[in-house]
Amino acid sequence: MWLKLNLDGIALSLRIRQYKKVKVDDWDSTWCKTDFSFIAEPWLKYIKEDDEVLLAREVDDLVEALEKLLADQLSTPTEFTCIEPDFIFELTPKEDLRSNPRFVYIRPGCEIADIDLEWKVFFWHEGLTGNYLSVALARPDIECLLTYLKVVTGRLSEKDEQVQTLIAKGILY
Template sequence: MWLKLDIDGIELNLRISGYKPIADWKSEYSWCQVDLQLKSSWLDYKINGELLDMGEVVLLQNRMSDLLSDKTTDITAFEGLEPDIQFQFFPRRDIRNDPKVLYVAPGHQFFDISADMIITFWNEGLTNNRLILNLGCDEIEYFRDYLLYVEKTTDFDKAKLDKLIAKGVFFKETRQA
């Protein structure tokens, strides 16, 4: 199953395979196969490899769940063992307490949660070039739901899967990404 997000005109397709429940992990580092594709009118990037450890899948899902449920109060980062994919998470914040803000219109006192997905490009080796995709609340929720699907947790049922497939957020292996 693939995750498909349109992030301000950049199509992100992601597939994580090879995940096993914790009891089945063979060693301290048990890797998942990750396929990542980024497409737009000016970008066509693909990478495939062992980019996330199984424990990192769980950690990333937990960080996103905490952010979505307002348990995260500070800016936090996710940096895996492999540097290809990183995240920075920004919690909901009340801008009335920001000394740099002089006036807040009624009803606009909060910045919603967001996350930066930082992709470091690979070209016969890791480069110093990065792309930062800013995920809003909906994209974070879809990404978290995809990680729950990958983990095969009880928090993810067939009705939710069918809904996300109908929306085009998840698509099956047989479709060309």
């Protein structure tokens, strides 16, 4: 199954295969096969197929981190890094902007900034480079990513109503 999101003009496609639940003491033994692309014609076309960029344990840990983010259980920004340096996920919890000295004025009704996730995708060219693409996921995108990861890990089935809704919208296919 694939996840497809439109991230402000950048089309993300992601498929994680060969996930297998692992024991805590065997966390580094099982790699998932991952296909992904970030495309915004004509300027961006970054595609990887059959890459081992995520451990099964990292998929589990990312599910847990996203659940905490969505449930407002994170109090500070959190960086989620992977063993392979292809992805970094920066999770930002809700923030009361009235207590942030960077803001002089906040319009009434806009005092709380909602959660977000910055997904950094590092580029390879004859090895890892210092260049990366940064895409922002707002709450609805984070919810879709979490639902997809739960399908990958078997926590949700394709018959689940939430999954069926995303399939009907073309977000999961």
